[in-house]
Amino acid sequence: MKKTYKIEIDCALCAEKCEEAIKKIDGITSCSVNFITQKMTIEAADGDFDALLKKAVKSAKKIESDFGIEL
Amino acid sequence: MSKKLKKNLKRIIISLVLFAIIFVTNLILKYAFGSTYPYGLGSVLPFKGYEWLLPFFLYFAVYIYIGYDVIIRCGKNIANGQVFDENFLMAIATVGAFGLGIYRALNNQEAEGFDEACAVLLFYQVGEWFQSYAVGKSRKSISSLMDIRPDYANAQRNGEYTAVAPEEVKLGETILIKAGEKIPLDGTVIKGTAAIDTKALTGEALPRDVCPGDSVISGTVNLTGSIYVEVTKEFYNSTVSKILDLVENASSKKSEAEFFISKFAKYYTPTVVISALLLAVIPSVITGDTAVWLYRALSFLVVSCPCALVISIPLSFFAGIGAASGKGILIKGSNYLEKLNHANIFVFDKTGTVTKGSFEVTKVTPKEKTDEILFLAATAEQESNHPIAKSVAAAVTVPPEAGYTLTDIAGAGIIAKKGSDTIYCGNAKLMKTYSIAYTPEMQPGTVIYVAKNGEFKGSILINDTLKEETRKVISQLKRMNAKTVMLTGDNQKTAEAIAKEAEIDEFKAELLPQDKVKEIEALLNNKNPKDVLCFAGDGINDAPALMLSDIGIAMGAVGSDAAVEAADIVLMKDDLRGIAQAKKIAAKTMRIVLQNIVFALGVKLIILLLSAAGITNMWFAVFGDVGVAVIAILNAMRVNRRSKKIAE
Numbered sequence: 001m002k003k004t005y006k007i008e009i010d011c012a013l014c015a016e017k018c019e020e021a022i023k024k025i026d027g028i029t030s031c032s033v034n035f036i037t038q039k040m041t042i043e044a045a046d047g048d049f050d051a052l053l054k055k056a057v058k059s060a061k062k063i064e065s066d067f068g069i070e071l
Numbered sequence: 072m073s074k075k076l077k078k079n080l081k082r083i084i085i086s087l088v089l090f091a092i093i094f095v096t097n098l099i100l101k102y103a104f105g106s107t108y109p110y111g112l113g114s115v116l117p118f119k120g121y122e123w124l125l126p127f128f129l130y131f132a133v134y135i136y137i138g139y140d141v142i143i144r145c146g147k148n149i150a151n152g153q154v155f156d157e158n159f160l161m162a163i164a165t166v167g168a169f170g171l172g173i174y175r176a177l178n179n180q181e182a183e184g185f186d187e188a189c190a191v192l193l194f195y196q197v198g199e200w201f202q203s204y205a206v207g208k209s210r211k212s213i214s215s216l217m218d219i220r221p222d223y224a225n226a227q228r229n230g231e232y233t234a235v236a237p238e239e240v241k242l243g244e245t246i247l248i249k250a251g252e253k254i255p256l257d258g259t260v261i262k263g264t265a266a267i268d269t270k271a272l273t274g275e276a277l278p279r280d281v282c283p284g285d286s287v288i289s290g291t292v293n294l295t296g297s298i299y300v301e302v303t304k305e306f307y308n309s310t311v312s313k314i315l316d317l318v319e320n321a322s323s324k325k326s327e328a329e330f331f332i333s334k335f336a337k338y339y340t341p342t343v344v345i346s347a348l349l350l351a352v353i354p355s356v357i358t359g360d361t362a363v364w365l366y367r368a369l370s371f372l373v374v375s376c377p378c379a380l381v382i383s384i385p386l387s388f389f390a391g392i393g394a395a396s397g398k399g400i401l402i403k404g405s406n407y408l409e410k411l412n413h414a415n416i417f418v419f420d421k422t423g424t425v426t427k428g429s430f431e432v433t434k435v436t437p438k439e440k441t442d443e444i445l446f447l448a449a450t451a452e453q454e455s456n457h458p459i460a461k462s463v464a465a466a467v468t469v470p471p472e473a474g475y476t477l478t479d480i481a482g483a484g485i486i487a488k489k490g491s492d493t494i495y496c497g498n499a500k501l502m503k504t505y506s507i508a509y510t511p512e513m514q515p516g517t518v519i520y521v522a523k524n525g526e527f528k529g530s531i532l533i534n535d536t537l538k539e540e541t542r543k544v545i546s547q548l549k550r551m552n553a554k555t556v557m558l559t560g561d562n563q564k565t566a567e568a569i570a571k572e573a574e575i576d577e578f579k580a581e582l583l584p585q586d587k588v589k590e591i592e593a594l595l596n597n598k599n600p601k602d603v604l605c606f607a608g609d610g611i612n613d614a615p616a617l618m619l620s621d622i623g624i625a626m627g628a629v630g631s632d633a634a635v636e637a638a639d640i641v642l643m644k645d646d647l648r649g650i651a652q653a654k655k656i657a658a659k660t661m662r663i664v665l666q667n668i669v670f671a672l673g674v675k676l677i678i679l680l681l682s683a684a685g686i687t688n689m690w691f692a693v694f695g696d697v698g699v700a701v702i703a704i705l706n707a708m709r710v711n712r713r714s715k716k717i718a719e
Binding site for chain 1: 144147148151153156157203206210319320323333336376377378381382385386389
């Protein structure tokens, strides 16, 4: 399953760091955090997508506390 | 301007004013009333030996007001183990500068540097603000180019046409599109006529007229009249969704320049921070002048964020992709834009790409009998649906004569009979079969010989003609040092003639569809590793070739899913000029990307060296951080502006 979310992120470097961190989460197959379009795409195997998303947001917030997401 | 930006702007202005008041008051007191206030503001409070206290508190108060978010974020990041973060480095640098001021004061030196420490953070915030503002602006202006998303569709609900979300409209429903409205879904016109503006999609300036039976594409705009359209594709499947998806995802396919920057960013910050540490410790131990070297090390930290690059490079690509999409050129990733700049072998499919793909009468021999010959041929071929027959029909002005009995001789031509009159119309074989003496046509192309009652009348030469823009585009590409190759299934003679007319360097004729792929494979195998091969085709039967080549360009692919899928660059309009335009945009983008890399790295390096030597101070360093970033962003936006100016 692949989903795209509108996000709020203030710095380009943090976006890359978030992307790296989210990619490392178990169960997430690919992720792109796009600073310019302010969009995040997460691809994961079917299953508990919401839980994975929560994990992703949590690890993003760890890197950039201002990270915001529109669900 | 977003709420956050507005709030920050207010904060910045208040801080700037406060800072200026403190700074100026201090100067006035010190120089105009030097006898009463020898230490400026410091002398206001009657603490002998602690003159630094008041300036420190005043500047520190402004510092906290403007920088509390930086400090908070820094604290959070430390807690999360993110040490090489911009906020953290800025906070260390400025708090360090304050500390240095106090250290000096306590060691009976003049307490200076509070203003600087405060100003550095203030200007950092100003720079950050400009960055957000500029990026926001760019995002908007680029997105407006891609503003093709329809907001609503007028569908029949409870017997009336009401506006609903395009996603809710089902297949087969009828929607109403009034003048001035965007066409929300792909469909077929069932009632009404209108002129459709396809500019947003194809870059084509001329409106297209549609009437019942014609198909319309979502994302285009109805300029005149109301039309009723039967929906043939649901929203998620419609042209507009596909295009938006494609363009929005384009910036996630990274170019080599972007990979370089990401990699560079990873090493740059730690390297600078370690250098700063070394700079603080080693010379201090040798010279014993700790304060001086500590100060220089702090300046290092200020320049240690690679933000200017991390923002401006992807932004330049995004601007290039955005500008291209405004011209009806969809580029599927930054990497293709980068590759296109180096593209130097352009392979074209002939029919429909180099040529119009429709046949036209190009010559009638003998010339003085043109009307008669064409009339006879049109009469004989009046019932034929063959493209050749159609081209003859298109060339005559008078309607063909009725009442003929038409006999189709397979592979040879047609014989038309009426009373005692017989028209023979076909190729050389037909003429030979009926023993008619004919004058062979020597020029390449398809030839029709016409005879009446056994007497040879003349011949018609039919050719697929070049597109109007072909010669110009080929010569443009050649000027950009590219080699051009044409592939075709036509015979050698015809191919040679077309290639010569279009001034294409090489051609390969008599190729079956599968041979085209083999030809491209051969070209790919024989090229230098640095060469980039582009293949442009109209998308019909071209998918394997599009996928195989370094860059596959699908022409006029509106609505052709397979081509859009297989290609790397999609030209919405069936116009070769898009290729030259895309290459120009790629060149502009790459030039600006290079400028930004050189500029940002150069300035940073120079400032690092100068700070290490003690020639520049922290003011320069903060310019090296945010100033450079803002300039690089503004430069990135030139891609957009300059690409818009590229002539057709």
